[in-house]
Amino acid sequence: MFIDKNYIEGLLEKAKNATREDVQAVLEKAKKREGLKHEDIAVLLQIEDKQQLDEMYKLAGEIKKSIYGKRIVLFAPLYVSDYCVNNCIYCGYHKCNSFKRRKLTQEEVAEEVKILEKMGHKRLALELGEDPVNAPIEYVLECLKTIYKTQKDNGEIRRVNVNIAATTVDEYKMLKDAGIGTYILFQETYDKDIFDKVHPKCLKGNYEYHLTAFDRAMEAKVDDVGAGVLFGLADPKFEVLGLMIHNEHLEEKFGVGFHTISVPRLRPAKGVSLEEFPHLLDDEMFKKIVAIIRIAVPFTGLILSTREEAKMRKELLRYGVSQMSAGSSTGVGGYKEREEGHNVNQFETSDERSPIEVIRELIEDGYIPSYCTACYRKGRTGERFMKLAKSGDIQYVCEPNAMTTLIEYALDYGDEELQKKAEELVRREANNMKREDIKELFLSNLEKLKQGQRDLYL
Numbered sequence: 001m002f003i004d005k006n007y008i009e010g011l012l013e014k015a016k017n018a019t020r021e022d023v024q025a026v027l028e029k030a031k032k033r034e035g036l037k038h039e040d041i042a043v044l045l046q047i048e049d050k051q052q053l054d055e056m057y058k059l060a061g062e063i064k065k066s067i068y069g070k071r072i073v074l075f076a077p078l079y080v081s082d083y084c085v086n087n088c089i090y091c092g093y094h095k096c097n098s099f100k101r102r103k104l105t106q107e108e109v110a111e112e113v114k115i116l117e118k119m120g121h122k123r124l125a126l127e128l129g130e131d132p133v134n135a136p137i138e139y140v141l142e143c144l145k146t147i148y149k150t151q152k153d154n155g156e157i158r159r160v161n162v163n164i165a166a167t168t169v170d171e172y173k174m175l176k177d178a179g180i181g182t183y184i185l186f187q188e189t190y191d192k193d194i195f196d197k198v199h200p201k202c203l204k205g206n207y208e209y210h211l212t213a214f215d216r217a218m219e220a221k222v223d224d225v226g227a228g229v230l231f232g233l234a235d236p237k238f239e240v241l242g243l244m245i246h247n248e249h250l251e252e253k254f255g256v257g258f259h260t261i262s263v264p265r266l267r268p269a270k271g272v273s274l275e276e277f278p279h280l281l282d283d284e285m286f287k288k289i290v291a292i293i294r295i296a297v298p299f300t301g302l303i304l305s306t307r308e309e310a311k312m313r314k315e316l317l318r319y320g321v322s323q324m325s326a327g328s329s330t331g332v333g334g335y336k337e338r339e340e341g342h343n344v345n346q347f348e349t350s351d352e353r354s355p356i357e358v359i360r361e362l363i364e365d366g367y368i369p370s371y372c373t374a375c376y377r378k379g380r381t382g383e384r385f386m387k388l389a390k391s392g393d394i395q396y397v398c399e400p401n402a403m404t405t406l407i408e409y410a411l412d413y414g415d416e417e418l419q420k421k422a423e424e425l426v427r428r429e430a431n432n433m434k435r436e437d438i439k440e441l442f443l444s445n446l447e448k449l450k451q452g453q454r455d456l457y458l
Contacts (some may be wrong), residue, residue, distance in 0.1 A: 001208060001211070001247070002245060002249040003190050003192075003211065003242055003245060003246065004257070005191065005192060008238055008241045008242065008254070009238070010192075011038055011039060011241060011319045012042055012045070012235075012237055012238065012241070013266070014039070014042070015039070015042035015043045015045065015046050016046060018043045018046050019207060020049060020052070022043055023043055023044070023046065023047055023049070023052055024052065026040045026043045026044055026343055027044075027052065027055055027056060027059065030044075030059060030295050031059060033063065033298060034181075036295070036296050038241060038244065038245065040242065041241060041244055041296050042237070042241060044056065044292050044295070044296075045237040045240060045241075045288070045289075045292060047288065053288065056288075056291050056292070056295070057287070057291050057318070057319050058321070059291075059295060060264050060290075060291035060292075060294040060295050060319045060320045061318050061319055061320070063294055063295060063320075064298075064319075064320050064322065064337070065216075065293055065297050067298055067299060067389065067395075068322045068398075069368070069395060069398070069399045069401055069402075070366060070367050070399070071322075071367070071368040071369075071370045071372075071398060071402035072317065072321075072322065072323070072324060072362055072367045072368065072369055072370060073123075073234070073301070073322060073323040073324075073370045073371075073372070073402075074121070074123075074323075074324060074325070074326050074355065074356075074370065075121065075123045075124060075125060075161070075315055075323065075324075075325055075326075076116055076119070076121045076124055076125070076326060076327055076328055077124070077125045077126075077127050077305075077325060077328055077329075077330060078109075078112060078113070078116065078125065078126055078127065078147070078327055079127045079128065079329070079330060079331060079332045079333075079334060080103065080104045080109055080112075080122045080126065080127070080128050080135075080139075080143050080332060081101075081102070081103040081104065081128040081129055081131070081134065081135040081139070081332060082101055082102055082103075082128075082129050082331075082332045083101045083102075083103055083128075083129050083131035083134035083135055083307060084129030084130055084131055085129075085130055085131050085132070085198055085202075085203050086129070086130055086199065086202040086203055086204045086205075087190075087199070087201055087202050088198060088199055088202060088204065089198050089200070089272070089276075090188075090198055090230060090233060090266055090269075090272055090277070091269065091273060092269030092270040092272060093129045094271065096271070097270055097271040098271075099270065101134075102332045102333060103134055103135060103241065103332070104137070104332060104333055105181070106142060106146045108333060108336075109143050109146045109147065109150075110146055110150045111336060112152040112333065112335050112336060113146070113147050113157060113166060114150060114152045114155065115335040115336060116153025116155075116157070116335060116414075116430045117150075117151070117152050117153075117156065117157065117353065118152065118155060118353050119356075119413075119454055120355050120356070120371070120409045120412065120413040121157070121326050121327075121355065121371070122154075122156065122157060122158045122159070122371040122373060122405065123158060123159040123161070123181065123371065123373055124157055124159075124160050124161070125160075125161045125162075125163055125184065125325075126140070126143060126144065126147070126148065126160050126161070126162045126163065126164075126325060127163050128140070128164060128416070129162070129328075130165035130203060130204060132203075132274030136169065136373070137164075137171045137174055137175075140162065140164055140175070140333075141174060141175075141178050144160055144162070144175075144178045144179070144180065145178070147160050148160065148179065150188040151153075153412075154408075154454055156454075156455070158371075158373040158377070158455070159181040159373040159376050159377075160179075160180060160181055161180065161181040161182040161183070161184055161226065162180045162181075162182075162183055162184065163184040163185065163186075164178045164185075164353060165185075165203075165204060166185060166204075166209055166210045166213035166216075167213070167216075168216065168420050169216045169220045170220075172216055172217045172220035172222050173220040173221070175220075175222060176220055176222050180222070181224060181258060181373070181376050182224040182225065182259050182264070183214075183217050183222045183224045183225050183226065184225075184226040184227075184228070184260070185210075185213050185214065185226075185227065185229040186227070186229060186230060186262065186264070187210065187227065187228070187242070187243075187246070188229060188230045188233060189229055189230065189231055189233040189234040189239065189242075190211075190229065190234070190239055190241075190242025190243070190246070191233075191234040191235070191238055191239075191242075192207045194233055194234045195207045195210075198233055200340075211246075214227070214246075214250055215250075215253065215254075218250065218253075218254045218419075223256060223381050223382025223383065224259040224376075224381045224382055224385075225250070225258060225259060226258060226259055226260035226261070226262065226301075226303070227243060227246060227247070227258045227260070227261050227262070228243075228261055228262030228263065228264060228303075229242070229243060230264055230265075230266055231263060231264065231265045231266065231273075231281045231286070231289070232265055232277050233266065233277065233279060234279055235279055236279065236281055236285060236289055240289055240292060240293065240296075243258075243261060243293070244296055244297070246258075246426065247261075247297060247300070254383075255383045256382045256383040256385075256386050257297070257300070257386075258297070258300050258384075259300065259301060259381075259385070259390070260300060260301035260302070260303050260323065261297065261300055261301070261302055261303065262303040262304075262305070262327065263286075263289065263290055263293070263302065263303070263304060264305055264307055265281050265286060265307055265308070266281075267307050275345070276331075283312065286312075286346025287315065287316065289321060290302065290304075290316050290319050290320050290321060291319040291320055293320065294319065295320075295333065299386055299389040299390055301322050301323050302320050302321045302322050302323065302325070303321070303322075303323040303325075304316055304321045304323070304324045304325075305324070305325050305328065306324075306325050306326070306328040306351040306352075309351055310349060310351045310353060312362075313351060314361070317365075324358075326353070326354070326355040326358040326359075327353070327355040327358070328351075342366055355396060356413060356414065356418070359406075359409065359414075359418070360418065360421075363406075363418075363421050363422060363425055364367065364421075366425075368399065368402045368403055368406055368425065368426070368429065369402075369403030369406050369409070370398075370401070370405055370406065371405040371406075371408070371409060372398065372401040372402050372404075372405045372457065374397065374401045374457035375397075375398075376396075377439075377457075378457075380394075380397075396435060396438050396458075397457075397458040399433075400433070400438055400441065400442040400445075400458055401457045401458055402431070403425075403426040403429060403442060403446075404423070404442065404446070404449065404456055404457060405447050405457075406422050407422055407423065407426060407449050407450075408449055408454060408455075408456075409422075409445060410422035410423070411449060411450065423446075426442075426446065430442055430443060430446075438458070441458060442458075444457075445457075
């Protein structure tokens with residue numbers, strides 16, 4: 001198995017002896033952007049010196065800006081079922097939790113989608129508990145079909161990422177045929193001993209089957225996969241190295257690693273006590289981890305959810321985060337019933353701002369909020385996407401497309417003030433475009449949007 005606990009613990013033990021000079025040598029190496037070894041990452045995880053921390057944060061921000069520019073991708077989760085056969089001790093959906101379970105009908109799925117479309121969302125993450133009887137793959141496929149065909153006014157969901165339990169090659173092929181975006185699965189923890197402990201008597205409790213899910217997904221030609229761990233279950237330093245080794249495994253075997261990495265922290269939920277988890281992550285360690293992941297895998301999207309408060313999310317945008325949820329509900333049917341209080345959230349959220357509030361602040365901070373889904377629909381996925389990203393050519397489509405979706409959002413959902421600010425931002429950014437032909441295409445699309453056309457992209 002490619003995750004060797006003794007190997008990772010040995011790396012971390014050796015790195016404890018790293019001197020300030022050792023840390024500086026790794027930072028200098030990272031500035032060259034030629035890749036880091038496992039030993040280098042282990043050394044960065046030991047940084048405590050404030051000057052070196054600030055240097056690392058600055059470097060992470062520079063790397064992110066050089067690849068992603070100013071764009072920040074926005075999305076929302078859609079929870080469709082809280083039936084679950086697992087007993088994961090960190091999750092509000094675990095089977096021993098006593099509450100009335102619910103699975104959305106297709107009419108209810110469509111209703112949730114219409115609400116999300118009224119909020120301006122174009123990409124969703126489909127979420128549900130693991131229950132082969134109440135929520136089999138056929139139900140997932142039906143939900144996908146409903147989401148893609150449900151349109152209200154100018155609203156349209158153009159990309160659905162799917163977060164479902166580890167499954168078979170045949171079922172991943174079904175998801176691929178249904179037109180999913182990224183297949184997302186959190187390992188939860190790479191420490192097998194802790195994995196076994198937090199998944200007692202679970203269908204999910206097969207560590208190796210769970211760990212090799214992306215291998216089966218990629219065998220099924222699902223070439224965009226998104227990983228993550230639930231920080232707080234095990235030693236966070238161990239988890240970061242586990243993520244990096246897993247990514248390398250996929251690159252070596254399939255030619256491409258993670259399309260995205262998510263960094264959720266353990267949060268309170270119904271029936272979940274945080275007191276039994278000794279590895280809870282404080283803010284300073286969390287910021288360090290985000291920066292190190294950005295430095296270690298520069299071209300991988302880094303996702304932050306509304307588990308985090310607005311202040312923390314704003315700070316982490318500077319250190320590497322490139323995608324974030326907005327206006328999220330983590331309950332089944334939660335967008336309709338957000339205020340009624342009888343749905344059960346999978347976990348507590350901390351950033352309760354609406355998408356338009358998030359967008360206003362992003363614009364004020366100089367970012368380009370993006371609902372772009374062009375790469376997926378133009379076939380720029382998997383290895384092809386990574387080649388374009390690493391060559392630098394991806395910037396010539398990503399930033400103009402982000403700007404186009406921002407204007408589309410402002411015209412359809414914003415007031416006059418937001419429309420003005422959005423246009424001022426994109427015209428200013430257009431003036432900085434290096435290629436005149438791309439600038440002309442963007443400005444042409446800008447006028448077409450103002451005339452009523454939609455879904456324009458390069």
